[in-house]
Amino acid sequence: MNKVMLHVIETRxxxxxxxxxxxxxxxxxxxxxxxxxxLLGPNGAGKTSTVRMIYGFSPMTDGELxxxxxxxxxxxxxxxxxxxxxxxxxxxxxxxxxxxxxQVFARYFDIPKAAAKxxxxxxxxxxxxxxxxxDTVTNLSGGMMRRLVLARALINDPELLILDEPTTGLDPQSxxxxxxxxxxxxxxxxxxxxxxxxMDEASHLCDRLIIMDxxxxxxxxxxxxxxxxxxxxxxxxxxxxxxxxxxxxxxQPFMHDDLGRRIIIYGQEGEELFERIGRHFCKxxxxxxxxxxxxxxxxxxxRELRE
Amino acid sequence: xxxxxxxxxxxRFLRVWQRNYVVYQKTWKINFLTPLLEPLFxxxxxxxxxxxxxxxxxxxxxxxxxxxxxxxxxxxxAMMYNAFFENTYASFVxxxxxxxxxxxxxxPLSLHEVITGEIIWGATKSLIATAIMLGVVTAFGLVHYPxxxxxxxxxxxxxxxxxxxxMFFTGVTPSIEAFNLPIFLFxxxxxxxxxxxxxxxxxxxxAQKLAMVFPLTHLVNATRHLCLGSMNADVFWGVLYLxxxxxxxxxxxxxxxxxxxxx
Numbered sequence: 001m002n003k004v005m006l007h008v009i010e011t012r013x014x015x016x017x018x019x020x021x022x023x024x025x026x027x028x029x030x031x032x033x034x035x036x037x038x039l040l041g042p043n044g045a046g047k048t049s050t051v052r053m054i055y056g057f058s059p060m061t062d063g064e065l066x067x068x069x070x071x072x073x074x075x076x077x078x079x080x081x082x083x084x085x086x087x088x089x090x091x092x093x094x095x096x097x098x099x100x101x102x103q104v105f106a107r108y109f110d111i112p113k114a115a116a117k118x119x120x121x122x123x124x125x126x127x128x129x130x131x132x133x134x135d136t137v138t139n140l141s142g143g144m145m146r147r148l149v150l151a152r153a154l155i156n157d158p159e160l161l162i163l164d165e166p167t168t169g170l171d172p173q174s175x176x177x178x179x180x181x182x183x184x185x186x187x188x189x190x191x192x193x194x195x196x197x198x199m200d201e202a203s204h205l206c207d208r209l210i211i212m213d214x215x216x217x218x219x220x221x222x223x224x225x226x227x228x229x230x231x232x233x234x235x236x237x238x239x240x241x242x243x244x245x246x247x248x249x250x251x252q253p254f255m256h257d258d259l260g261r262r263i264i265i266y267g268q269e270g271e272e273l274f275e276r277i278g279r280h281f282c283k284x285x286x287x288x289x290x291x292x293x294x295x296x297x298x299x300x301x302x303r304e305l306r307e
Numbered sequence: 308x309x310x311x312x313x314x315x316x317x318x319r320f321l322r323v324w325q326r327n328y329v330v331y332q333k334t335w336k337i338n339f340l341t342p343l344l345e346p347l348f349x350x351x352x353x354x355x356x357x358x359x360x361x362x363x364x365x366x367x368x369x370x371x372x373x374x375x376x377x378x379x380x381x382x383x384x385a386m387m388y389n390a391f392f393e394n395t396y397a398s399f400v401x402x403x404x405x406x407x408x409x410x411x412x413x414x415p416l417s418l419h420e421v422i423t424g425e426i427i428w429g430a431t432k433s434l435i436a437t438a439i440m441l442g443v444v445t446a447f448g449l450v451h452y453p454x455x456x457x458x459x460x461x462x463x464x465x466x467x468x469x470x471x472x473x474m475f476f477t478g479v480t481p482s483i484e485a486f487n488l489p490i491f492l493f494x495x496x497x498x499x500x501x502x503x504x505x506x507x508x509x510x511x512x513x514a515q516k517l518a519m520v521f522p523l524t525h526l527v528n529a530t531r532h533l534c535l536g537s538m539n540a541d542v543f544w545g546v547l548y549l550x551x552x553x554x555x556x557x558x559x560x561x562x563x564x565x566x567x568x569x570x
Contacts, residue, residue, distance in 0.1 A: 018570065057412050058570055077415045085413035091406035095330040104329055107322045108414035156414075 008033055008160050008191045009054060012064040016049045016215075023049040025215035026063070031160075036182075036192040038206035040199075040293075042301050046215040047195035048088060048164055054193065055085045055162050068159065081109060084158030088165050090145045092137040098148060099124065099133040102155055109156040116155070123151035127181065143174025150181060161185065163194040167201060179204060199293040209293075213301045223293055231255075231295035232266035236277055239285035248281070257299065266291060315417040323411065323424025324431070331432075342385060342436035346443045349381050350374060353504070366506060366531070378449040379531040380503040382458060383465070385440055386433045387523055390466035391494060393429035394473035395486050401425075402477065408568060422564050426474055426557065430466025437462035444534075451536030458533050461546065465526050468549045471556035478563030497523040502531075522552045 009031040016024035024046040031037045039047045052058040053065060056076040065072045067079045093101050099120055106116030124130045127147035129140075137145060146166065153161060166182070167175040182205055186192060196202050202209055203223045210220040219226060232255065238245060241263040249256050255266040265277065278286060331338055354374035363370040401407040411421050441458060444450055450458075476489045500510065501523035507515055518524050529545025532538070 055413055057409075077417070080413070081415045083413075087406075087409060087413060089406055089409070091410040093326070093407055093410070094405055095333075100329060104326050105410070105414070107325060108319075108411060108416050110319070110322075110415070152410075153413075 007031060007066070008035075008068060009193065010064070010066045011050075011054075014050070014053065014063040014065055015061045016046070016053060016058065017061045023215050024053070027212075027215070027217055029210055029217065029220065031191060031193055033191055034186075034189045035208060036186050036194070036206050038202045038209045039193070039195040039212055040197065040202050040209050040297065041195075041212035042197060044214075045212040045301075047212060049215075050212075051162050051164055051193060051195055055083050056080050081156065082159045084153035084156060084161045086146075086149050086153045086161075086163045086166055088168070090142075090149055092145055092148055092152070094136065094138050096137070097133065098129060098135050098137060098140070101137060101148060102152055105152050106155045111156065119155055119157075123154055126154075127151045141174070143170050143177060146170060146174065146178055147181065150178065154185075158190070160191045160193065163192065165195055165197070167196075167198060175201075199297060203293045211297065211300055218300045219296075226296050227291050227293055230299055231291035232268045233291055234267045235289050235291045235295060236265045236267065236282075237287040237289070238263045238265070238277070238282060239287075242281060245277070245281040248277075255299075259303070264295070266295065316419045316423050317417075319416055320420040320424040320427065322416065323421050324428045326407075327425070327428040328431075338435075339439060342439040343443060345385070346378075346381050346440045349377070350444075350447065350449075353377050364506065365508075371535075375449060375535075376531075377504060378444050379458075379534040380527050382437055382440055382444070382462070382534070383501075383523060383527040383530045384498060384503060385436045386462045386465040386526065387469045387494070387497065389433040389436045390429040390468075390470035391473040393432050394426060394470040395477055395480075395489075396483065398425050398429075398474060399477050399480065399483050399486070402568070403483070412568075418565055418568060419561050422474060422561055426467060426470040426560065429470030429473065430463050433466030433469070434459060434463045450534040454533045454536045454538050457538070457542070458530055461526070461529060461533065461549075464546065464549050464553070465522075467557065468522055468526075468552045471553055471560045474560035475556055475563055478560060478567050497521045502527045522549055525549060 007030040009029075011030070012028045014024055014027045015022065027046070027050060029037075039050060041047050049058065053060045053072070054067060056072055056079060060072065068082060070079050072079055093104065096104055102120035102123060103113075103116050106119065111119070121130075124133055127150065129144060129148060129151070132140065132144070137148065140148065150163075150166070153163075163182075167178050170178065179201070182192065182194075186205065192205075194201075194205065206223060208221065209223055209226060211218045211226070219230065221229070239262050241258075245263065246258065249258075249263060249265060254268065257264045278288070354377065358373035361373045364373055364376040365371075366376065408418070408421050412418060438459060441450065441455065445452075445455070472493075476486065480486055500514065500518050501507070501521045502518070503523070507518045507524060510518060525545040525548040529542045532542050532545075
């Protein structure tokens with residue numbers, strides 16, 4: 001195997017500054033071939049700024065960024081020819097029909113007409129929109145548009161697919177439709193980089209996650225490992241906790257968040273501890289559940305609103 | 308990394324041109340209607356309605372009928388309008404509302420290719436409209452051949468000049484409504500005072516000097532000579548002026564669009 005393809009994406013101390021504001025601050029990570037890597041973070045964490053540098057849309061301010069072993073600053077055109085991108089907005093071409101959206105886009109990659117036609121047909125089948133190929137895109141539903149954006153990103157048979165919040169604003173049915181398509185692509189070995197703030201999406205699709213905030217990487221790892229490491233195995237949520245519980249929790253070694261009206265206790269192995277809490281401190285207002293990625297996310301990025 | 312990137316233009320800009328051409332084809336009947344009917348309306352109103360009041364117009368020692376005088380003006384105005392409006396309103400809609408440029412920038416296209424494709428498309432619309440209008444005025448016997456054929460390449464050059472300045476305004480305008488300003492201060496004065504409906508010589512001295520700055524003055528003049536069947540130094544100077552204008556505003560359009568879109 002070629003040395004340069006060890007990493008599909010490799011960044012070292014990648015930075016993006018807009019004037020005084022640093023949107024991406026010394027970010028270093030890599031993406032392995034065939035891997036689905038998720039960038040997870042609240043609004044304004046620097047996810048979109050990061051991926052925009054990777055697909056050659058925004059010039060980087062500082063650091064190193066290689067895609068397919070090529071430098072984005074010098075080989076941007078060669079890199080962009082091998083990437084498929086779903087940007088955050090549905091920027092389909094409203095002046096064109098469904099099929100024309102694919103065929104005209106294929107031209108931007110210099111794909112010959114016959115090959116583009118065949119590929120467009122195949123992709124419409126893949127996203128189940130063959131029946132609508134002559135429709136203008138403004139007549140499509142939100143979910144259909146998103147699927148078409150995905151198909152458009154695949155027109156050049158990319159080796160890397162970059163998805164910027166692929167399912168934001170979709171209803172659950174449409175979201176699962178998109179996920180199914182993505183799972184199929186992943187199973188076929190396509191390398192995927194996606195940004196999201198949807199925890200289900202992250203744990204559903206990603207082999208590995210990077211949680212970002214304020215332009216920095218907080219943690220990275222497999223979703224299950226992150227949950228175990230940062231939120232434990234089980235969680236007890238106690239509504240209107242008593243003072244006894246508060247002081248009890250403080251004396252114990254396990255992680256907890258005191259939100260005032262609610263205490264969230266993260267248990268590692270401690271089934272006994274949990275039983276004790278259940279027996280002694282809970283009347284009706286205790287919930288015991290599995291720890292989730294959302295716990296990890298909120299613990300690491302805080303609970304304040306991001307606006 | 309803060310240095311300005313060098314101009315990155317390959318023949319791929321044609322892909323952007325093709326995109327606009329595909330869209331244009333979908334409504335070609337409507338697109339053809341304006342250049343077909345507009346000269347008819349103008350010739351009817353100005354040529355037949357006004358010429359009784361105006362009589363003959365002096366031009367380079369000749370006496371021209373008013374219809375003959377304004378025919379080249381109509382062609383030149385169409386060249387300006389088609390390119391300028393394509394690269395202001397239409398380009399702005401694609402850039403700002405439809406995010407078409409954003410989508411293109413996720414492909415091997417560079418921003419400079421996108422903008423070049425847009426400007427060349429504006430010039431193409433100028434050429435198409437001019438060709439149709441030339442057909443109409445030819446049917447009325449108002450132009451001389453073969454010299455009038457040179458109006459076609461001239462319309463393409465004029466399209467690049469007016470498209471570039473339009474694209475420059477697109478790069479700096481805060482909103483689509485703000486296009487009213489360059490139209491009111493730049494396009495409308497040109498439409499009225501560039502030797503279009505009366506000779507520049509009819510203006511006071513200071514205004515004549517100002518009119519010589521307008522690219523439309525030079526375009527009207529060159530077009531008029533060609534339509535009258537003369538291929539002379541005035542045509543050359545007109546072409547040169549438009550070429551210089553393009554050489555200045557085309558790179559300027561690229562620079563302001565780069566500043567606007569690449570963040």
